[in-house]
Amino acid sequence: MLSEAKFMTVAHWAKDLNEEDRELARRNMTEKLLPKGAYLLHEHDHVDAWFGVIDGLLKISVVAESGEMVSLTGISRSGWVGEGSVIKNEPRRYDVVALRDTSIALLNGRTFRWLMDNSPPFNKFLVRQLNERLGQFIAFVGYGRLLDPTARLARSIAWLFNPVLSPNDQLQLGISQEEIGLLSGMSRQTASKALRQLQTEGLLRLQHGRIEILDLERLSRYGTKL
DNA sequence: GCATTAACCACCG
């Protein structure tokens, strides 16, 4: 069972549940600590649980046929991932790796499905979450490979700060340029260059080990026609 | 030309 404090910070969706269901969710939630570089799960694993980031940073990636690692997206504090495999009760279709020491909340699949069957507010949240991910996917196949590094990085950052998928009201995040590079699928040097470009354009501000978003809307559209 | 890895090193917290 998760502490009340941790539960309320990570499970923002629980605010809309009735008290009984909220307690059910909390009782069936556990915490797992992942050291930097550790995999939460691999593609094809069947892990019947849903994952929320209490603190830290996760990268969702797949291995292409060529053997190349393709980063799909990052999950930061209060972001939840893995509902698709739990709903369909099927193996995972991606790898999840911790980019730094990360603490994870796990909700077991049985409780997840019980909430789906019994809680309209939970379903409302799920529809929103899935709709947002669908938008991500469409953007990815639409122009994913055609963008230059600056635009690809801008998109990665925008996803990380997506207000639906990662509802921190903070526009600042402690993240190194190396981590941003890993998330964006590029080297630290290239990420650094792209970040300075975006800073010059006034979309974000760089600090030591930290970025501050100044214009999330323009970041998410960067590289597409205005 | 542009991106990558590896290395070096100064700076920040």
Next chain:
DNA sequence: CGGTGGTTAATGC
């Protein structure tokens, strides 16, 4: 001090 990030050199696509 450890982590971060600016820079450079060698190499690849």
